[in-house]
Structure formats: C-alpha cells, structure tokens
Amino acid sequence: MKCNNNELLIQSIYYSYGEKDDFEIRNLSLSIPKKSISAVIGKNGSGKTTLLLLMLGYLKPASGQIGLCTNGDYLTIGRANGEIAYLPQNEEIPKEYSVNNFLLMGRIPFIGSFSQPNKKDYFIIEDVKEKLEIEHLGTRKLGQISGGELQRVRIGRALAQEAHLILFDEPITHLDIDSKHKIISILEELKKLGKTIVFTTHDPLEAFQIADNSILITRDQKIICGPTDHILNKENLSWCLGTPLEFGVVEGQKVLIVKSRK
Amino acid sequence: MIRGLTKIYILGLFILLVISLFVGRYPIPDQINELFSNELFLNLIIRVRIPRIIFGTLVGFGLASSGMIMQSIFKNPLAEPGILGVNQAAGFGASLGILVFGNSYFMVQILAFLFGIISITLTIFLSNNINKRERLSLVLAGISVSALFSAGLGIIKYMADPLDQLPSIVFWMLGSLSNSNWTYLLQILPIIITCLLLLYFYRWRLNVFSLDKEVLFSLGLRNDLELMIILMISVLLTTSIISLSGIIGWVGLIIPNIARVITGQNTKYSLPISMILGGMFVLVSDNFARALLPGEIPLGVITAFLGAVIFIILLLTKKEIL
Numbered sequence: 001m002k003c004n005n006n007e008l009l010i011q012s013i014y015y016s017y018g019e020k021d022d023f024e025i026r027n028l029s030l031s032i033p034k035k036s037i038s039a040v041i042g043k044n045g046s047g048k049t050t051l052l053l054l055m056l057g058y059l060k061p062a063s064g065q066i067g068l069c070t071n072g073d074y075l076t077i078g079r080a081n082g083e084i085a086y087l088p089q090n091e092e093i094p095k096e097y098s099v100n101n102f103l104l105m106g107r108i109p110f111i112g113s114f115s116q117p118n119k120k121d122y123f124i125i126e127d128v129k130e131k132l133e134i135e136h137l138g139t140r141k142l143g144q145i146s147g148g149e150l151q152r153v154r155i156g157r158a159l160a161q162e163a164h165l166i167l168f169d170e171p172i173t174h175l176d177i178d179s180k181h182k183i184i185s186i187l188e189e190l191k192k193l194g195k196t197i198v199f200t201t202h203d204p205l206e207a208f209q210i211a212d213n214s215i216l217i218t219r220d221q222k223i224i225c226g227p228t229d230h231i232l233n234k235e236n237l238s239w240c241l242g243t244p245l246e247f248g249v250v251e252g253q254k255v256l257i258v259k260s261r262k
Numbered sequence: 263m264i265r266g267l268t269k270i271y272i273l274g275l276f277i278l279l280v281i282s283l284f285v286g287r288y289p290i291p292d293q294i295n296e297l298f299s300n301e302l303f304l305n306l307i308i309r310v311r312i313p314r315i316i317f318g319t320l321v322g323f324g325l326a327s328s329g330m331i332m333q334s335i336f337k338n339p340l341a342e343p344g345i346l347g348v349n350q351a352a353g354f355g356a357s358l359g360i361l362v363f364g365n366s367y368f369m370v371q372i373l374a375f376l377f378g379i380i381s382i383t384l385t386i387f388l389s390n391n392i393n394k395r396e397r398l399s400l401v402l403a404g405i406s407v408s409a410l411f412s413a414g415l416g417i418i419k420y421m422a423d424p425l426d427q428l429p430s431i432v433f434w435m436l437g438s439l440s441n442s443n444w445t446y447l448l449q450i451l452p453i454i455i456t457c458l459l460l461l462y463f464y465r466w467r468l469n470v471f472s473l474d475k476e477v478l479f480s481l482g483l484r485n486d487l488e489l490m491i492i493l494m495i496s497v498l499l500t501t502s503i504i505s506l507s508g509i510i511g512w513v514g515l516i517i518p519n520i521a522r523v524i525t526g527q528n529t530k531y532s533l534p535i536s537m538i539l540g541g542m543f544v545l546v547s548d549n550f551a552r553a554l555l556p557g558e559i560p561l562g563v564i565t566a567f568l569g570a571v572i573f574i575i576l577l578l579t580k581k582e583i584l
Contacts, residue, residue: 053476
C-alpha cells in the first residue's frame with residue numbers, strides 16, 4: 001500500500017451501526033494528508049463520532065481497509081498501538097486527579113505494565129506543559145480548572161502520547177469565545193509541529209477557520225471530502241444542514257447567514 | 263512529601279509488629295533477661311505469635327490492596343471482594359472443601375479460588391446487564407451473588423457433621439488468625455507474596471482505569487485482557503487469604519477509602535499506603551481478638567465492629583463515597 005504523503009488511508013470501507021440505527025457508511029475511501037487539519041462536518045447524530053472511532057480502529061468496518069502511515073511504512077489500523085490519540089467529546093474526567101498525573105497517563109504506551117514513569121516521562125510532561133502554557137496548572141485538580149484549560153490539558157495528554165495523528169471530537173463548539181480562539185491557535189500550532197489533526201464539528205465556520213480539508217457527511221449519508229473551500233460551498237452546506245445558507249464577508253472573514261424564508 | 267508520609271506509616275507498622283509480639287494471654291516475663299531464658303515464652307513467640315503476626319500483616323496487605331484494585335478497576339469506591347461476592351463465594355468453596363475433602367488444605371484453597379472467580383464473573387455479567395454506568399448496579403449484583411453463596415453455605419452447614427466439621431466451618435466463617443501455624447503459612451506464602459509484589463509494581467498503572475474506554479484503546483490498552491489479569495490476581499490473593507483465615511470483612515472496603523483521603527487519588531501512593539494501613543488495621547484487630555476476653559474473639563467480629571464504626575464516620579464526613 002502506498003503511503004505517499006498521507007497519514008491515514010481509508011479504502012472502500014463498509015460499516016453499519018447496529019440494527020435499530022440505520023446509519024451506514026457505504027464504500028468510503030479517503031485519505032488524510034500528513035501535517036494537515038481535517039474537519040468532519042455533519043449534523044448532530046450524523047455519524048461524525050462513528051467515523052472518528054473507525055479511524056481510531058476502535059470500531060471495525062465490515063469490509064475494506066484502514067491503514068496508518070508511520071515513518072513511511074503502511075500499518076493496518078488493527079496493529080497500531082498508541083500511535084493515534086483520541087479525545088472524546090464527553091470524556092469522563094477523573095476530577096480528583098492532578099493535571100500532572102493526568103498528563104502522565106499519556107505516557108502509558110511507553111511505560112511497561114509493572115513499571116513506573118521515569119525521568120524522561122516527567123521531562124516530557126514539563127515540555128508539554130510549556131508548549132501549551134499550562135505550567136501553572138500542574139498541581140491543580142482537574143475538577144478545579146475551567147473548560148478551556150481542561151481542553152488544553154487533554155491536548156497535552158495527546159502530545160505526551162507522541163501520537164502523529166490526533167482525533168478530536170468536538171474540541172471547540174462548547175467553549176466560550178475566548179477559549180475557542182485559544183484552542184484554534186493551538187491546533188494550528190500543532191500542525192506546524194508536524195501533527196495531523198482530524199476534528200468533528202457541526203459548525204462549518206470552524207472548518208473555514210482552520211481546516212485544510214473537510215469531510216462532509218450529507219443528509220443521505222454520503223460522505224464527500226476534499227479541500228475545505230471546495231467542499232463547503234453554499235449548495236452542499238444548505239442541503240447537508242437542512243437550512244438555506246448564504247455566505248457573507250465581514251472584515252475579510254467568511255460568515256454564514258441563514259436565509260430568511262419570507 | 264507523600265514519600266515521607268509513607269516512611270512514617272512503615273515505621274508505625276514496625277512498632278505495631280513488635281508490640282503485637284507481646285500481646286496475648288500468656289503473661290509477659292517480669293524481667294528482661296527472662297525474655298530469652300523462659301523457654302515456654304520463646305516457644306510461644308516463635309511457634310505461635312510470629313507466624314500469626316506475619317499472616318495478620320499479609321491478610322491486611324492483601325485484603326486492602328484487593329479492595330483498592332477493585333475500586334479502581336470498577337471506578338467505584340464501594341467495590342471490594344466482600345461486596346462483589348468474592349468473600350462469600352470463597353467461603354462457600356472452602357466449606358465445600360472441608361465437607362468433601364476433610365483436611366486437605368490444598369483442595370480447600372483450590373475450591374475457594376474457583377468459586378471466587380465464578381462469583382466475580384457472575385457479578386460483572388449481572389451488573390453489565392442491569393446498567394453499566396450506574397454505580398449501584400455493581401453493588402446490587404454483588405449483593406445478589408453474595409446472597410446466593412450465603413444460601414449455599416447454609417446448606418453446607420446443614421449437611422456438615424455437627425460434632426466435627428460444623429464447629430470448624432462456623433468458626434472459620436467468622437474469620438480468625440488462629441490457624442496460622444508455620445506449616446499452613448509456608449504453603450500459601452509464595453502465592454500471597456507473588457500476588458502482593460505484582461500488585462505493588464502495578465501501582466502506577468492502576469491509574470489508567472480512571473480513563474474512558476476509547477481513550478484507553480488509543481493509549482494501547484486495546485482490550486480488557488490486562489484488566490482481567492489484574493482482577494484475577496487480586497481474586498487469587500483474596501481467596502488464598504480467606505482459605506486460611508476465614509472471612510474477614512470490611513478491610514477491603516474502608517482501608518482503601520481512608521488511604522485515598524490521606525494521599526489523594528493517585529494509586530502510585532494510595533496503593534502502598536492502603537497496604538500498610540490494612541496491615542496495621544488487622545494487627546490491631548487481632549490484638550483485641552487475642553487479649554480482650556479470656557477466650558479468643560473471632561477476628562472477623564472485631565474487624566466488622568471497628569470497620570463499621572469507621573465506615574459510618576467516613577460516610578458522614580466524606581460524602582463522595584456514595
């Protein structure tokens with residue numbers, strides 16, 4: 001399998017979600033380029049998380065193949081082991097743990113079952129905290145920090161894991177405006193560091209702001225992907241989100257306007 | 263800071279160990295030089311008290327660490343061998359062993375372990391079918407499984423020879439360290455020490471079970487294998503102890519909770535503290551059992567009394583347990 005310049009390759013996978021749900025992925029192929037940010041966009045319940053869990057290898061497609069490219073070698077996803085970081089949307093947070101402890105858990109792939117974290121692990125944690133400007137949080141408990149700070153700490157765990165591919169479920173949507181900007185600039189920073197990021201959102205504007213590529217899950221469960229500007233056009237979005245939309249430009253930035261139906 | 267704290271607790275344990283040597287109904291010789299010349303006293307110390315104190319410490323270490331393991335794995339501060347049905351099941355298995363195989367300690371041990379595994383499997387299966395996310399479902403499942411094996415125990419008691427087997431089953435059900443002579447102790451010592459060491463070295467890793475399943479998957483724990491192995495080790499530890507000491511309750515429930523109050527949630531620190539506190543708790547309880555009344559009080563009665571009192575205090579002051 002040729003990796004070219006891709007981080008993750010999905011080849012003609014089929015997946016269906018139980019019997020009650022009629023969610024289905026039919027013959028999906030796509031590739032996630034290295035050092036890029038991709039957005040998975042769709043309405044709530046459209047299967048964004050499912051797609052992310054397939055990329056993680058947690059869910060297994062009925063047929064087709066998903067593979068990871070590490071150091072130029074192709075690796076089927078079933079044999080990946082700690083190379084992909086996953087940050088779920090409603091993660092159950094052990095509130096009583098300190099930020100340092102939580103970050104250290106990102107080092108699990110490197111620490112044997114019956115051993116303890118060593119100096120290198122602690123060093124990496126310090127480095128991660130510096131990068132994300134959360135040094136001051138180290139000894140604080142997870143239950144005592146804000147939502148935006150928690151988001152940065154979780155990103156920190158993904159960095160400690162030294163994963164090249166980070167799958168991030170709804171990282172931005174539920175934050176306040178100030179934290180939103182912080183996370184967006186951190187994600188861009190991560191890309192510069194050589195990370196590949198896939199995140200989900202139901203807000204196309206987030207994709208416009210940072211995503212190089214977009215993966216759009218349409219209403220009839222088709223999945224289309226490509227460069228963001230190309231994929232997220234007026235027609236696709238209006239059809240996909242079920243509301244007539246129009247683009248506008250305010251001070252050079254794209255904005256979305258819901259067309260009034262009068 | 264916590265490391266210094268651990269040292270203090272270890273010191274406390276050692277002092278307690280020495281004190282425990284001299285607690286009992288046999289009078290301590292008046293003069294110091296008589297301590298070593300009184301042959302009867304020396305014999306008592308070497309043949310009876312030392313193995314008993316060693317075993318008592320290990321009982322505490324083992325039960326408390328099993329409790330800590332189960333509470334971490336199930337993310338539930340009420341999980342412990344007793345509540346999950348392991349104690350009663352091991353009790354059932356061991357009594358069955360006494361009934362069928364008489365004095366074969368080996369078979370008693372095997373059956374205790376076997377039924378311990380059966381009970382925890384049953385409890386997990388039941389709780390998953392009630393409601394995975396709900397804390398209470400694990401407890402309810404455990405109580406049900408526990409009740410099943412209690413009933414089984416009742417039948418065994420009914421069938422046991424009232425003169426020979428019944429008293430030993432009953433006494434053993436209440437828990438006691440009085441069986442701990444060197445012969446028995448050396449038989450299970452290797453198992454207990456191995457299990458304890460494995461769990462001790464696992465102390466940091468135990469933290470991972472506080473994370474979500476999908477996150478664990480991404481961190482390379484791709485299935486439940488490791489969880490199952492650790493759980494089996496703690497069941498083996500618990501049932502090995504129970505097969506010699508009988509059912510000693512409450513240690514696994516309260517000690518880990520106290521340890522977490524002292525050190526915080528990080529199991530790297532709370533597991534060792536839990537072990538030490540467990541050892542101290544059982545030693546103190548056994549000292550009461552030996553010395554409080556002219557006859558020996560079953561240890562399980564003392565740990566139940568002290569444990570319940572401490573648990574009530576914990577419930578009233580630390581609401582997060584529920």
